[in-house]
Amino acid sequence: MLHHELEIQLKAVVAKIVPDADLASVLVRPCPDPKFGDYQSSALMAIAKARKMNPRQLATQVVEQLDVSRSCEKVEIAGPGFLNFRIKHTALNETLNKIAGADQLVEPAAKPKTYVIDFSSPNVAKPMHVGHIRSTGIGDAIQRVLRLLGHNVITDNHIGDWGTQFGILLVGWATASVSGEDIAEATDPIERLNFWYKELHAACSGDEGAVERLNQKLEGTNLQSSDNRFHQTSLQDWVRQELVRLQQGKGQQRQIWESIREISQKQFDEIYSRLGVKFDQTLGESFYNPQLAGVVEDLQKRGIARESEGAVAVFSDGSMPPKEDPFLVSRDGEWVPDPALIRKRDGGFNYMTTDLATIDYRLKTWSPDEIVYVVDDRQGPHFKKLFLTFARWQPDAAAKVKLRHVGFGKILGDDGKPFKTRSGDTVKLGDLLDEAEQRARKIVEEKNQSLSEAERREVARVVGIGAIKYADLAPNRQTDYVFSWDKMLAFQGNTAPYLQYAYTRIRSIFRKAAEDGIAVDAAVPIAATEPDELALAKHLLNFGLTLEYVVEDYRPNYLCSYLYELAGFYSRFYESCPVLKSDEPQRGSRLRLCELAGRILKQGLNALGIETLEQM
RNA sequence: GCGCCGGUAGCUCAAUUGGAUAGAGCUUCUGACUUCGGAUCAGAAGGUUGGGGGUUCGAGUCCCUCCCGGCGCACCA
Known part of the structure; x- marks a missing residue:
């Protein structure tokens, strides 16, 4: 909110002084270190550099014309040309009260877009295994964050229900x-x-x-x-x-196929219900069967695909250097074709064909601005070929849509090899979730004996599932990570249980308040003054901004870090600023600050697909 | 062979257009308890960001080169 205003004002001034500057690069971001201020911009240095200007001189010029006195102290020029903004406490509290008083914690996107998110995609007739957690969890988090920002989202589970x-x-x-x-x-x-x-x-x-x-x-x-x-x-x-x-397409085989699909869907539904994941569409590969022959025919007719060794394949069009061309591969020092097959020698189609038909269908059905594929990094080359082939097939349609492969790395065991059971089998997802709940339950029973049986079960479920999901979302999605029960279920560090615990601590203040007959009065404004409550307040301001960062490059771990920091700021505030023991109006103000912190923590976890509890 | 992705503290991981002194947790050590849930907080220690070179006011991030690991390279998806 405040941040957006600063950015808009800064852009306006830059546009006046350097009319040809790329305003998209003029960004304001939270400071990496509070000693510099609350927000900073490093954009002027880049602009000055490109024009051989003196960056500090440009910064001085900009600051002279920039009037942000309503919300900020005097803007500082630091180092080679950073602009540092320090938010006035009055503006901080005012903005916070605005957020706390609104129904929505997040400002919706100025221009909502339509996204198709393709994730999870398990295979029929096989148990869902640990490998599916990544696509499912990351895809669901992306989907949730986009919706929270007010975008239009269609989630589609492209299940593997066809093939040899x-x-x-x-x-x-x-x-x-x-x-x-x-x-x-x-x-x-x-x-x-x-x-x-x-x-x-x-x-x-x-x-x-x-x-x-x-x-x-x-x-x-x-x-x-x-x-x-x-x-x-x-x-x-x-x-x-x-x-x-x-x-x-007829007879017994078709019936059996239907049965297999039903059996599988039942399994998927069970897992998804435990994970709290829902799809708008489940259009599996089989859905596109009727289109496949036509796709191949059309590609041949347009000269994009041709027969080769009995198969039909798309070859390089030579439009890019060999090193970047996914349709070429080097063998013995020579660049040889590495085509995309769209029809096999036996006349059958493969996933390239299906994926082309799928893009075609999605564009015609939903006209999305973007299609996001949350799929294993190893399929990178496939998506490169797919996107290029589609662009050659339907250039006009391709120009209107962004096709994006959001890849991720592997889950490793503590031996550094892909995560397997002790006997070397792949770990079934259902078993994994069971074990998470069992382990969470054991911990909960040790730490809190006062819960009823039903409460224990619920806490074990929420904490166990949350721990697995969070452990998968917190690392950068592209790096492999080592699966560790002890780490994900720990109450210290960047884990779901720590955040869930932080949330219950916030909630317990309100229970205690109710016991003591203290009411939370929404009319009492937040008036942060102490260092630790100011730090918390400032951090709360950046929730929406963080969600935007997440969506920019589909990195849910930014939200994880934000929430972890939020819990840290809250704890420090909680240690140094008595809430219930302080006098009015400070008590009321702090209660409202706690409330807002709790709402943001809950909504943030929820955007990651993780539930919270009132007690644990 | 070629390509892609990685290599960051003893371990597990971060690091938002290239930005300021590379951050957390675990571990070790030291503090804070008649606690608003201590399942907590504060502090210390720990680094040539795989090696080398380059571009830049500024490089973990970009370029070149080498080393190590993983993965992929025509009819599975």
Whole structure:
């Protein structure tokens, strides 16, 4: 709020003095160190440099014409040409009271945009695993922050519900079926599907033991092969046939496919409900099947794709240097084509084709300003190819939309290798959440014996899930991070439990106040005067700004840091400034400051998809 | 081989157009308790930001080069 005003005024003055300056670069930011002031701008130095001007001279000129006396002390020019702004206490309190009195803690964006956020995207017939936490958590946080800033958001879960794996799944289903197993009715159908997938996959890859087990299951059934015994090749044929029948779209295969989808969706819903994640759309890969042939045809017609070795592929158009061209790869010192396949030799389509059709559909359906893909960093090259191919296919449409891959790194175990169970399997997401809740419960039971059973369960849930989510959001998304139960569940440091605890401490003041018959009067204005309450107050001012930083480069960790600092400022204030023990009107003012800090902490955590508790 | 991403305190991680003295937590040491929830707070110690060179008033951030690690490189997604 105050910050925006300063920025607008500074831009206006710069525009007057240096008419050709790029005003987008004229930014005001919080000071890294309070000794310099509250806000600073380093923009003038860059502007002066580009024009070979003396930066301090320019700064002096700007300051002479800049009148921010309503909200700031005298503007200081520091170092080589920084502008330092110090907020007047009157303006600080006034702004804070405005925020505290409004329904919304955040000013909505001046120009709301429409975003499609593509995240989570689990595969059908497989258990969701630890790898899905990143896309799901980061995507959900981005989605929440955008909405909080007043943008229009469509979340779309692009589930993997189509592809060659269905040949194997269909054979597995049939085999289970004749050997008396009804997967749909199993206690854990996903586990069974996964079991059969692995068995068949092993058998098709030539694992003799798996082939033998399969033949035993099929012995004496109507699924036996002509010579009463399946072999690797006859199995592969069977798998192919099932897939073709599914693709032809009718009959039993289609029904089984539907069942598998339903089973899987049930699992997804269960996990998402535990995580508190919702999607506006769940348009899986299969949704785009009808468009795929047309996409390929169109790309061929326009000369963007051509046949190659029986497949249809998009090659480099030579419009960029080889090093930057994702359609080229160097082999033995030569740049050779690394095309994007859009139709396989067998006539099937792959995910490049689906993704192209998906962009096309999203643009036609929602006209978004931006489509954000929250997907593993390893798929970077794929998205580069995808975005470039789309731009060549539909240049006009592509010019109107920003396509953005928001990548992230891996979760590692404490051995520095990808996080696995002790036996080396991938960790199922459901199991992970269970363990988080169990561990949180143990800690809660140690620390607070006065909770009822129901309260314990609720605290364990909120703290456990929150800890996992926060541990995933707090590091820079692009770096790999080491998964550690002890660290994420610690009550010290930048963790969810610490922040949730800070919140309960704030809330407990109000319980205590009620017990003592002290009412919180919203008419009493906040009037911060002491150093620690001024520091807290100033930090509270920057909530909206922080959300803007988050959205700028899709980095939820900025919000984590902000909230962690907020908790720190609050604790310091709490130590040095008595609230309930002070006299009116200071007591009323401080209560309102506590209230605002609590609201911002809660809303901030909520924007990360993390719940808060009144007590824990 | 080529490309992408990383390498920051003993450990786990930050660092917002290139900005001011690179910050936290853990660990170690020292303080604050008839506590508004001590599940807390204050202080100290800990760094050649992998090495070297360059651009700049200013580099963890940009450029070049080398070393180390991870990942990706035609019909899986």
